[in-house]
Amino acid sequence: xxxxxxxxxxxxxxxxxxxxxxxxxxxxxxxxxxxxxxxxxxxxxxxxxxxxxxxxxxxxxxxxxxxxxxxxxxxxxxxxxxxxxxxxxxxxxxxxxxxxxxxxxxxxxxxxxxxxxxxxxxxxxxxxxxxxxxxxxxxxxxxxxxxxxxxxxxxxxxxxxxxxxxxxxxxxxxxxxxxxxxxxxxxxxxxxxxxxxxxxxxxxx
Amino acid sequence: xxxxxxxxxxxxxxxxxxxxxxxxxxxxxxxxxxxxxxxxxxxxxxxxxxxxxxxxxxxxxxxxxxxxxxxxxxxxxxxxxxxxxxxxxxxxxxxxxxxxxxxxxxxxxxxxxxxxxxxxxxxxxxxxxxxxxxxxxxxxxxxxxxxxxxxxxxxxxxxxxxxxxxxxxxxxxxxxxxxxxxxxxxxxxxxxxxxxxxxxxxxxxxxxxxxxxxxxxxxxxxxxxxxxxxxxxxxx
Numbered sequence: 001x002x003x004x005x006x007x008x009x010x011x012x013x014x015x016x017x018x019x020x021x022x023x024x025x026x027x028x029x030x031x032x033x034x035x036x037x038x039x040x041x042x043x044x045x046x047x048x049x050x051x052x053x054x055x056x057x058x059x060x061x062x063x064x065x066x067x068x069x070x071x072x073x074x075x076x077x078x079x080x081x082x083x084x085x086x087x088x089x090x091x092x093x094x095x096x097x098x099x100x101x102x103x104x105x106x107x108x109x110x111x112x113x114x115x116x117x118x119x120x121x122x123x124x125x126x127x128x129x130x131x132x133x134x135x136x137x138x139x140x141x142x143x144x145x146x147x148x149x150x151x152x153x154x155x156x157x158x159x160x161x162x163x164x165x166x167x168x169x170x171x172x173x174x175x176x177x178x179x180x181x182x183x184x185x186x187x188x189x190x191x192x193x194x195x196x197x198x199x200x201x202x203x204x205x
Numbered sequence: 206x207x208x209x210x211x212x213x214x215x216x217x218x219x220x221x222x223x224x225x226x227x228x229x230x231x232x233x234x235x236x237x238x239x240x241x242x243x244x245x246x247x248x249x250x251x252x253x254x255x256x257x258x259x260x261x262x263x264x265x266x267x268x269x270x271x272x273x274x275x276x277x278x279x280x281x282x283x284x285x286x287x288x289x290x291x292x293x294x295x296x297x298x299x300x301x302x303x304x305x306x307x308x309x310x311x312x313x314x315x316x317x318x319x320x321x322x323x324x325x326x327x328x329x330x331x332x333x334x335x336x337x338x339x340x341x342x343x344x345x346x347x348x349x350x351x352x353x354x355x356x357x358x359x360x361x362x363x364x365x366x367x368x369x370x371x372x373x374x375x376x377x378x379x380x381x382x383x384x385x386x387x388x389x390x391x392x393x394x395x396x397x398x399x400x401x402x403x404x405x406x407x408x409x410x411x412x413x414x415x416x417x418x419x420x421x422x423x424x425x426x427x428x429x430x431x432x433x434x435x436x437x438x439x440x441x
Contacts, residue, residue, distance in 0.1 A: 001230070002230070006230060006232065010227075013219075018232065019232060045273075046233060047436060051372060051433035055365050061367075081275060082275055130280075131279070133283065135289055138288075142275060144275070200271060202267065203336055
């Protein structure tokens with residue numbers, strides 16, 4: 001079964017399943033790959049949003065606790081969104097240089113690229129969130145996009161990417177971490193733009 | 206009264222199969238729900254009469270979930286409820302932007318006694334199930350007068366099932382018929398109570414039309430249980 005068949009079969013049962021994809025662009029080159037890697041935080045938060053279930057204990061297998069990007073844990077649902085402003089690397093789309101393989105328990109990028117113009121730093125632009133409705137296919141498409149400019153003076157190799165959200169008062173929570181299928185070199189004075197596209201096909205309009 | 210409807214094991218197996226396929230393809234599996242209805246005079250030992258897979262998460266629920274993930278700034282052209290809109294319609298018919306910016310510690314499905322704005326609810330309407338439903342077709346009001354039932358407190362339990370690797374929430378509510386007459390229940394649903402439009406309000410998340418109506422005689426209780434399963438977690 002492929003994704004298309006899965007979506008159709010789910011839809012026939014009245015079930016909507018989110019499908020996500022990453023597109024990265026630098027210097028005219030386009031890299032496109034499925035966004036595969038929801039982390040435990042995302043599963044737990046989505047369980048809370050739908051079922052309002054809360055199982056306490058220690059963060060990890062069998063509890064609904066999240067671990068925020070500072071390593072603190074909590075057990076409540078919430079979201080303040082992903083639309084981080086320019087220069088803010090606490091949430092939104094995040095870029096990294098780490099090489100750790102994906103783990104369900106990832107709560108930070110392996111080695112996040114910080115905002116700035118120093119060595120191995122990039123200047124993060126704002127994360128934008130743009131929804132579009134297609135009445136022909138009854139599909140919501142939400143494009144979450146962010147560019148980062150390399151003014152570090154050297155090339156930067158991007159190997160991982162993530163999506164995190166923020167909500168008050170203290171949590172920045174990683175939802176998605178994908179290790180890139182192949183590293184992307186961003187030359188000095190070039191930008192890298194990442195777009196995370198989430199589609200939801202409704203059974204009817 | 207014997208069981209007049211039970212979960213189709215083939216349908217349930219197909220859903221679990223789709224769930225497994227979703228995981229294989231690295232997609233977030235869906236949240237599934239089932240419900241069961243028990244009837245009896247003795248509140249401690251009501252009889253199971255109806256059990257089924259819930260088929261009807263409505264538009265409100267999906268819009269709320271989408272907003273939970275992204276909390277978007279909604280463009281003007283999508284500021285309405287309905288096809289192509291990103292607003293939620295409350296059970297009173299008011300259209301609002303979902304807004305869950307504030308962490309909300311209250312349980313959204315746990316209604317206190319007499320509160321029909323949260324938790325399991327029952328009705329006597331016959332409208333077909335619809336993705337766009339935003340209220341029961343004809344909700345049974347709380348009370349003891351004609352056509353009314355006394356809604357009890359919603360009880361709940363939460364658990365993790367290591368075998369299926371998902372969380373489960375069970376919401377149970379008793380509705381006592383002291384109206385003096387039999388009440389014929391034809392629909393059930395779940396009301397969610399959450400932040401919408403910068404304040405807390407009630408809206409419909411699930412509506413299920415019964416294939417066969419259930420008569421609740423005067424003096425009997427209807428016990429509604431909704432079980433909501435979170436998405437199955439991968440192993441690594």
